[in-house]
Amino acid sequence: xxxxxxxxxxxxxxxxxxxxxxxxxxxxxxxxxxxxxxxxxxxxxxxxxxxxxxxxxxxxxxxxxxxxxxxxxxxxxxxxxxxxxxxxxxxxxxxxxxxxxxxxxxxxxxxxxxxxxxxxxxxxxxxxxxxxxxxxxxxxxxxxxxxxxxxxxxxxxxxxxxxxxxxxxxxxxxxxxxxxxxxxxxxxxxxxxxxxxxxxxxxxxxxxxxxxxxxxxxxxxxxxxxxxxxxxxxxxxxxxxxxxxxxxxxxxxxxxxxxxxxxxxxxxxxxxxxxxxxxxxxxxxxxxxxxxxxxxxxx
Amino acid sequence: xxxxxxxxxxxxxxxxxxxxxxxxxxxxxxxxxxxxxxxxxxxxxxxxxxxxxxxxxxxxxxxxxxxxxxxxxxxxxxxxxxxxxxxxxxxxxxxxxxxxxxxxxxxxxxxxxxxxxxxxxxxxxxxxxxxxxxxxxxxxxxxxxxxxxxxxxxxxxxxxxxxxxxxxxxxxxxxxxxxxxxxxxxxxxxxxxxxxxxxxxxxxxxxxxxxxxxxxxxxxxxxxxxxxxxxxxxxxxxxxxxxxxxxxxxxxxxxxxxxxxxxxxxxxxxxxxxxxxxxxxxxxxxxxxxxxxxxxxxx
Numbered sequence: 001x002x003x004x005x006x007x008x009x010x011x012x013x014x015x016x017x018x019x020x021x022x023x024x025x026x027x028x029x030x031x032x033x034x035x036x037x038x039x040x041x042x043x044x045x046x047x048x049x050x051x052x053x054x055x056x057x058x059x060x061x062x063x064x065x066x067x068x069x070x071x072x073x074x075x076x077x078x079x080x081x082x083x084x085x086x087x088x089x090x091x092x093x094x095x096x097x098x099x100x101x102x103x104x105x106x107x108x109x110x111x112x113x114x115x116x117x118x119x120x121x122x123x124x125x126x127x128x129x130x131x132x133x134x135x136x137x138x139x140x141x142x143x144x145x146x147x148x149x150x151x152x153x154x155x156x157x158x159x160x161x162x163x164x165x166x167x168x169x170x171x172x173x174x175x176x177x178x179x180x181x182x183x184x185x186x187x188x189x190x191x192x193x194x195x196x197x198x199x200x201x202x203x204x205x206x207x208x209x210x211x212x213x214x215x216x217x218x219x220x221x222x223x224x225x226x227x228x229x230x231x232x233x234x235x236x237x238x239x240x241x242x243x244x245x246x247x248x249x250x251x252x253x254x255x256x257x258x259x260x261x262x263x264x265x266x267x268x269x270x271x272x273x274x275x276x277x278x279x280x281x282x283x284x285x286x287x288x289x290x291x292x293x294x295x296x297x298x299x
Numbered sequence: 300x301x302x303x304x305x306x307x308x309x310x311x312x313x314x315x316x317x318x319x320x321x322x323x324x325x326x327x328x329x330x331x332x333x334x335x336x337x338x339x340x341x342x343x344x345x346x347x348x349x350x351x352x353x354x355x356x357x358x359x360x361x362x363x364x365x366x367x368x369x370x371x372x373x374x375x376x377x378x379x380x381x382x383x384x385x386x387x388x389x390x391x392x393x394x395x396x397x398x399x400x401x402x403x404x405x406x407x408x409x410x411x412x413x414x415x416x417x418x419x420x421x422x423x424x425x426x427x428x429x430x431x432x433x434x435x436x437x438x439x440x441x442x443x444x445x446x447x448x449x450x451x452x453x454x455x456x457x458x459x460x461x462x463x464x465x466x467x468x469x470x471x472x473x474x475x476x477x478x479x480x481x482x483x484x485x486x487x488x489x490x491x492x493x494x495x496x497x498x499x500x501x502x503x504x505x506x507x508x509x510x511x512x513x514x515x516x517x518x519x520x521x522x523x524x525x526x527x528x529x530x531x532x533x534x535x536x537x538x539x540x541x542x543x544x545x546x547x548x549x550x551x552x553x554x555x556x557x558x559x560x561x562x563x564x565x566x567x568x569x570x571x572x573x574x575x576x577x578x579x580x581x582x583x584x585x586x587x588x589x590x591x592x593x594x595x596x597x598x
Contacts, residue, residue, distance in 0.1 A: 107433060128427025132467045134406060158490050160497070166478050168431045175474075175486070179465050184491035187474070191457050192483035198459070201496070 006256035008264030022275035086114035093274030119273035144265035157182035165208035207242035217247030305555035307563030321574035385413035392418035392573030418572035456481035464507035506541035516546030
């Protein structure tokens with residue numbers, strides 16, 4: 001393993017400093033930032049993840065309310081809760097946690113989250129605004145990739161970045177963030193074979209396909225920077241990324257570890273986004289419309 | 300010039316057949332499809348373009364109303380007109396024509412166009428829905444590129460496509476259409492140098508940067524397919540694309556001409572989209588919400 005490890009905790013620490021400054025400004029204005037997480041599952045891993053968000057929020061001085069609607073909640077019930085939170089003056093950030101009950105689609109429901117409070121960029125309108133360069137929150141995982149690269153000093157302008165994976169929650173919004181930063185971006189996926197054709201020329205490779213061992217050392221050029229977004233649980237319970245750390249680590253200049261990489265940063269960003277949403281609202285009360293079409297978000 | 304010319308008129312003709320079938324079905328249901336074009340400029344080229352849309356619509360049996368608000372129209376006035384059309388049961392398609400008066404931004408105004416009627420994909424919500432794989436109209440120029448490739452039998456699944464240009468009206472929505480079709484997509488732009496680094500490996504190159512002569516034969520691999528979206532008016536009044544036809548034509552297997560290529564198809568698609576919007580509404584009246592958040596559009 002020759003590659004520099006792009007550890008997440010130092011990045012998260014730096015983001016928490018910004019969050020702390022935001023919280024102090026909000027407290028000075030008499031505002032307690034508040035995050036609401038809407039939950040409708042009894043999946044253990046999800047519950048654990050939500051508890052980790054709540055802990056991170058509370059540690060930062062951000063209230064976190066988990067609304068557990070139960071694993072049999074109906075779409076209409078979830079929609080009503082999201083609408084209520086969207087118009088609640090004391091709620092600044094809203095997360096609709098997946099998975100949802102069988103037969104309930106997150107797509108339609110996410111449209112009920114006010115764009116101003118859509119701190120994990122789940123509403124299709126947030127995605128469209130992000131794409132058009134209008135203020136909107138990016139999904140935290142997508143932004144986390146850029147924050148990791150920024151923190152460790154890897155420039156993006158004029159560089160070539162390959163994103164492996166085209167999901168609506170990571171690959172597609174990340175691509176927009178990278179284009180905004182003047183990178184050339186290649187999006188490839190399971191149908192792009194051989195994968196190395198698309199990744200081997202890139203200065204930066206982001207693995208976000210959700211398949212363990214998908215990216216190996218022969219897929220990247222020597223000296224490339226690799227950010228691993230994968231979180232794959234192995235049969236033995238171990239969490240691994242999409243990149244094969246042994247072979248990629250020999251070839252890459254830098255590689256983000258799993259665990260301990262992008263995931264750590266994602267949680268910190270959800271809390272930071274909540275404070276950004278609260279500040280945007282506090283600073284521009286006239287723009288802080290609570291409708292899903294509101295424009296008070298922050299890129 | 301060895302390359303096959305990917306002429307637009309045969310593609311447009313085929314699309315007009317679909318439009319004709321749609322119009323017959325609509326007339327059978329007692330519906331006259333209707334397109335509204337909102338105009339706030341006295342730019343001659345724009346007026347000419349709008350007249351060409353109106354002619355194409357009327358020839359197809361689609362009513363076209365041009366609402367000329369004048370070159371000094373205010374944003375509020377334009378917004379009110381768009382809102383009125385969005386809730387008007389007899390209007391099925393709406394185009395907000397650019398350029399707009401100085402100081403008036405198309406971004407905010409396009410959000411007033413009901414997604415169901417947003418037949419040129421201008422509303423950021425349409426773009427977000429398109430990205431998320433939800434029903435929405437793509438900008439006609441972006442879809443025109445895919446229609447040209449389909450018509451001439453060039454497959455996209457598993458292929459490598461380079462898009463030169465990252466505009467919100469062409470490059471970014473086109474990228475989504477190409478990903479939906481299982482292509483790997485590279486988006487490069489003015490900051491991606493040398494350009495050939497990004498285009499030379501691609502099976503298909505789409506030139507959509509708006510700069511005459513940007514793409515030359517040395518930027519593409521022998522046998523590549525090139526679609527030219529550029530419409531650049533030269534000093535002598537001549538319309539030219541982004542690709543240098545002489546050198547690209549020697550290397551490419553196929554090249555769409557300018558004029559006579561993608562542009563012809565775009566106009567046909569605006570009319571087709573209007574009939575699709577009318578049909579979607581007629582077939583699912585319960586879904587044909589007139590709000591900007593409505594989901595009656597058609598991908």
